[in-house]
Amino acid sequence: MSPQPQAAVGRPVSRVEGRLKVTGQAKYAADQTASGTAHAAVVDSSIARGRITGLDTAAAEACPGVLRVISHRNAPTLPYLPNRGSLNLPGERLHVFQDDRVLFHGQPVAVVVATTLEAAQHAASLVHVQYTAEPSATDLTSAPADEPTTYARGDAAAALASAAVRLDLTYRLSRMHHNPMEPHAIVTRWDGAELTVWDKTQWVQSTRDELAAVFGINPASVRVISPYVGGAFGNAARCWPHATIAALAAREAGRPVKLVLTRRQLYFGVGYRPAYEYRLSIGSDLQGRLTASVHDLRSETSRYETFAERGVLVPGRMLYTTPNVTQSHRTVPLDVNTPTPMRGPGYSTAAFPIESAVDELAHELGIDPIELRRRNEPENDQASGLPFSTRRLRECYTVGAREFGWNRRNPKPRTTRDGDWLIGMGVATAVYDTLRAPAQAHVRLDARGTAVVESATSDMGPGTYTSMSQVAADALGIDVPQVTFRLGDTTLPQAPVHGGSLTMASIGSTVQDGCDRVRQQAIALAVGDERSPLYGADPAAVVVYDGRLHVKGDPARGETYRQLLTRNDRTHLEATGSYTPAQSRASMHAYGAVFAEVAVDARLGMVRVRRMLGVYDAGRIISPKLADSQAIGGMVGGIGAALMEHTVTDHRDGRIVNANLAEYLVPVNADVPALKAIYLNGRDDQADPIGVKGLGEVVLVGVAPAVANAVFHATGRRVRHLPIAPEDLL
Amino acid sequence: MPIESPVPAAGEEYPAGLSRRTFIAATAAAGGATASGLLAEPAEAAEAAENGRVSLTVNGARHATTVDNRTSLLDLLREHLGLTGSKKGCNAGACGACTVLVDGRRVVSCLTLAVRLNGADVTTVEGLADGDLLHPLQQAFIDQDALQCGFCTPGQIVSGVGCIREGHTGSREEIREWMSGNICRCGCYPKIVRAVEQAAGRK
Numbered sequence: 028m029s030p031q032p033q034a035a036v037g038r039p040v041s042r043v044e045g046r047l048k049v050t051g052q053a054k055y056a057a058d059q060t061a062s063g064t065a066h067a068a069v070v071d072s073s074i075a076r077g078r079i080t081g082l083d084t085a086a087a088e089a090c091p092g093v094l095r096v097i098s099h100r101n102a103p104t105l106p107y108l109p110n111r112g113s114l115n116l117p118g119e120r121l122h123v124f125q126d127d128r129v130l131f132h133g134q135p136v137a138v139v140v141a142t143t144l145e146a147a148q149h150a151a152s153l154v155h156v157q158y159t160a161e162p163s164a165t166d167l168t169s170a171p172a173d174e175p176t177t178y179a180r181g182d183a184a185a186a187l188a189s190a191a192v193r194l195d196l197t198y199r200l201s202r203m204h205h206n207p208m209e210p211h212a213i214v215t216r217w218d219g220a221e222l223t224v225w226d227k228t229q230w231v232q233s234t235r236d237e238l239a240a241v242f243g244i245n246p247a248s249v250r251v252i253s254p255y256v257g258g259a260f261g262n263a264a265r266c267w268p269h270a271t272i273a274a275l276a277a278r279e280a281g282r283p284v285k286l287v288l289t290r291r292q293l294y295f296g297v298g299y300r301p302a303y304e305y306r307l308s309i310g311s312d313l314q315g316r317l318t319a320s321v322h323d324l325r326s327e328t329s330r331y332e333t334f335a336e337r338g339v340l341v342p343g344r345m346l347y348t349t350p351n352v353t354q355s356h357r358t359v360p361l362d363v364n365t366p367t368p369m370r371g372p373g374y375s376t377a378a379f380p381i382e383s384a385v386d387e388l389a390h391e392l393g394i395d396p397i398e399l400r401r402r403n404e405p406e407n408d409q410a411s412g413l414p415f416s417t418r419r420l421r422e423c424y425t426v427g428a429r430e431f432g433w434n435r436r437n438p439k440p441r442t443t444r445d446g447d448w449l450i451g452m453g454v455a456t457a458v459y460d461t462l463r464a465p466a467q468a469h470v471r472l473d474a475r476g477t478a479v480v481e482s483a484t485s486d487m488g489p490g491t492y493t494s495m496s497q498v499a500a501d502a503l504g505i506d507v508p509q510v511t512f513r514l515g516d517t518t519l520p521q522a523p524v525h526g527g528s529l530t531m532a533s534i535g536s537t538v539q540d541g542c543d544r545v546r547q548q549a550i551a552l553a554v555g556d557e558r559s560p561l562y563g564a565d566p567a568a569v570v571v572y573d574g575r576l577h578v579k580g581d582p583a584r585g586e587t588y589r590q591l592l593t594r595n596d597r598t599h600l601e602a603t604g605s606y607t608p609a610q611s612r613a614s615m616h617a618y619g620a621v622f623a624e625v626a627v628d629a630r631l632g633m634v635r636v637r638r639m640l641g642v643y644d645a646g647r648i649i650s651p652k653l654a655d656s657q658a659i660g661g662m663v664g665g666i667g668a669a670l671m672e673h674t675v676t677d678h679r680d681g682r683i684v685n686a687n688l689a690e691y692l693v694p695v696n697a698d699v700p701a702l703k704a705i706y707l708n709g710r711d712d713q714a715d716p717i718g719v720k721g722l723g724e725v726v727l728v729g730v731a732p733a734v735a736n737a738v739f740h741a742t743g744r745r746v747r748h749l750p751i752a753p754e755d756l757l
Numbered sequence: 758m759p760i761e762s763p764v765p766a767a768g769e770e771y772p773a774g775l776s777r778r779t780f781i782a783a784t785a786a787a788g789g790a791t792a793s794g795l796l797a798e799p800a801e802a803a804e805a806a807e808n809g810r811v812s813l814t815v816n817g818a819r820h821a822t823t824v825d826n827r828t829s830l831l832d833l834l835r836e837h838l839g840l841t842g843s844k845k846g847c848n849a850g851a852c853g854a855c856t857v858l859v860d861g862r863r864v865v866s867c868l869t870l871a872v873r874l875n876g877a878d879v880t881t882v883e884g885l886a887d888g889d890l891l892h893p894l895q896q897a898f899i900d901q902d903a904l905q906c907g908f909c910t911p912g913q914i915v916s917g918v919g920c921i922r923e924g925h926t927g928s929r930e931e932i933r934e935w936m937s938g939n940i941c942r943c944g945c946y947p948k949i950v951r952a953v954e955q956a957a958g959r960k
């Protein structure tokens with residue numbers, strides 16, 4: 028733990044880049060408007076599988092302003108060197124414009140580059156493509172699957188057979204699209220062999236390495252810049268094919284090119300959370316203690332890459348005490364584009380079947396669902412045998428039940444009414460593992476006592492700029508406004524992907540390390556400087572507060588950074604901080620208990636969420652004001668998953684029918700009632716040096732099952748698929 | 758006055774299987790309004806008058822300019838006037854990220870053809886602050902943390918200014934209803950409501 032006083036961390040600081048965002052000055056990728064930039068529009072395939080047999084670009088090329096129309100007919104062969112980084116998957120990434128094959132509906136088949144956006148879009152509509160379609164498969168339920176990933180402990184089959192209570196249940200989860208408000212956008216510019224890219228990305232290094240590999244150039248020749256990201260939720264972690272298209276277009280057209288995917292193209296031009304079929308059998312004794320569970324999962328992937336959600340099998344192994352477990356997860360290759368992690372990947376998928384089934388068991392046995400979970404609370408992680416670093420799930424439930432008024436709930440379903448509305452309350456557990464990754468940060472403290480801290484991470488909305496400024500402020504002993512945090516540029520020190528809730532732990536720890544080094548340099552300078560009031564003091568006893576070094580317990584004995592550096596003719600002090608996660612000797616997860624109250628129109632089946640509460644054990648909370656927003660946002664996302672979001676595919680040609688925001692519904696303001704989040708006070712010092720467990724993912728996990736369980740309590744109807752539609756309740 | 762075009766504004770987002778021409782023909786047959794010249798053969802279209810003059814005020818500054826008839830107000834602001842505060846979230850009227858005020862009314866600028874705005878008075882998010890002094894709703898967004906990624910924020914704020922002017926701030930429910938044309942995928946809704954409440958209270 029840092030010896031420094033905690034002044035900024037834990038305080039409700041307002042977003043440091045807030046002013047830029049509320050005035051429209053924050054520059055997102057598509058906001059780069061350098062003159063001379065050409066615009067690109069992508070033509071996508073209208074079949075799911077087959078070959079391109081004709082491609083007539085004459086009309087498009089004849090349009091005024093059109094510079095180039097590029098397709099497999101005239102595109103250069105691109106090296107597409109192997110790239111094990113950039114979150115590439117087993118299989119081979121989609122190669123654009125390299126042959127006549129069509130692998131999914133919406134695959135890019137040509138790009139038009141023009142001097143204006145209007146010309147590019149219009150000309151793209153004039154490209155006439157002919158295909159020979161082949162039979163395609165886009166339906167998860169009927170296609171053959173890959174070999175499974177499996178797990179087993181104990182003898183689940185025998186334990187199920189002898190269980191006092193046994194439930195065999197099948198759950199279905201729809202495909203979901205991240206749909207960040209900012210569409211994927213990229214601006215590419217070649218200066219000779221050097222490529223500069225303004226990208227919407229959660230990981231500038233991912234874009235850099237992938238473009239370097241695709242074009243067969245040195246990563247050092249590629250610079251990627253991404254200061255603001257308009258939401259991503261996992262969707263901008265990989266570098267998608269349109270980035271290659273934009274870079275190719277710029278090279279062919281001989282000028283910078285801007286490419287912004289249309290909202291429709293976001294449904295197949297980038298990844299999505301895959302659809303699942305999840306069969307779950309659980310057995311328990313009459314007290315509700317689980318004896319066995321069997322999990323059989325099928326999820327969709329593309330034919331060219333195998334994507335399986337990391338973590339989807341973890342909750343089934345470690346969330347509740349269960350001596351006998353078997354699991355099998357099969358991916359099902361379809362003629363679709365490749366899925367990708369979406370907020371709370373894996374864990375939020377598994378939460379729906381597991382938390383629904385636990386609720387079903389509680390109802391079956393007449394045990395309160397919270398009490399049933401308590402009876403299955405494990406003492407250690409049964410999958411790894413490791414102790415938990417911290418696990419305060421019981422406390423989440425205690426606090427949540429009290430705050431939510433759980434004791435007012437009549438355990439019998441369909442008993443509470445408010446006029447035409449059936450009222451129900453439900454709960455579910457949230458869990459997500461604490462990820463950490465190596466990172467570096469550069470810290471420079473100048474003689475005025477202000478600091479610049481840099482790391483090539485990202486801020487897609489959680490508030491990286493702000494929370495890192497808070498960590499740096501405390502470690503340096505200065506105020507938050509004195510810190511400038513820079514991110515989103517490959518010229519900055521290396522950082523991992525901004526995803527999986529690992530940013531605070533990883534970048535936060537490296538920022539703290541870098542700032543500690545600089546502070547210690549200053550202290551060393553002072554205690555060794557005869558002219559300093561701190562001369563001869565024990566360095567370990569010196570702290571810095573408000574830009575002033577002083578001996579702990581003797582505030583009068585000290586001086587400011589400014590005095591110290593000026594007197595010593597130092598313009599600045601600097602250091603590079605680094606963080607390498609220690610080998611984990613504990614099972615580290617963030618937890619939460621999610622409570623939902625819904626009203627269901629008894630005649631129309633319409634579900635309205637009335638209120639929600641999330642209580643989280645996420646370790647230390649660096650930035651409470653922003654953490655609250657994250658949790659509220661997670662609940663809103665979960666309401667969408669529970670009640671609205673799903674992709675409708677026409678299996679005849681693989682077309683996504685509702686590829687727009689008018690028909691792929693996401694929550695709007697009127698859908699969202701009073702939401703409340705509580706973070707338990709605490710820290711997890713085994714997790715990382717700053718004691719955080721990550722919170723961006725866990726706040727989404729458990730929301731959908733809490734709503735589904737509330738719907739059951741309101742109506743007595745158990746819906747085992749998401750989203751829950753009015754017709755399911757009629 | 759703004760035209761809420763039934764045709765996707767700048768030539769994108771066509772239902773699959775329809776070319777631009779057949780789609781326009783279909784909407785024209787169905788009584789939809791189309792810009793003249795678009796039904797012509799491509800070669801003729803190239804020669805037909807595809808540009809128009811428009812003179813309008815944006816954030817107090819007068820602009821007289823020639824625009825491509827296909828250009829939406831949003832693209833005019835972003836690509837031609839360099840005002841990139843207004844965002845393109847869907848280009849189809851479904852998300853509100855492009856909301857601006859035209860003659861005091863909130864409109865989705867992605868569905869508003871620029872060439873039809875002669876004499877209009879447009880206010881974007883860039884035009885709300887008074888020098889360094891933020892508009893009360895901008896300040897309220899910061900105070901309430903009514904933003905995360907910030908991409909929907911310009912549209913939310915302009916929409917909120919409209920909502921307050923329209924007097925739709927009588928209750929949280931009323932604000933929620935009248936702010937529901939603006940999607941926030943980060944899920945800031947409860948805080949957006951509080952920010953609108955805060956700013957409305959000061960009026």
Ligand code: FES
Nearest residue numbers: 846848850853867
């Ligand atoms: S961009 Fe205009 S409403 Fe979405």
Ligand code: FES
Nearest residue numbers: 905906941942943
């Ligand atoms: S703040 Fe990200 S979409 Fe609203």
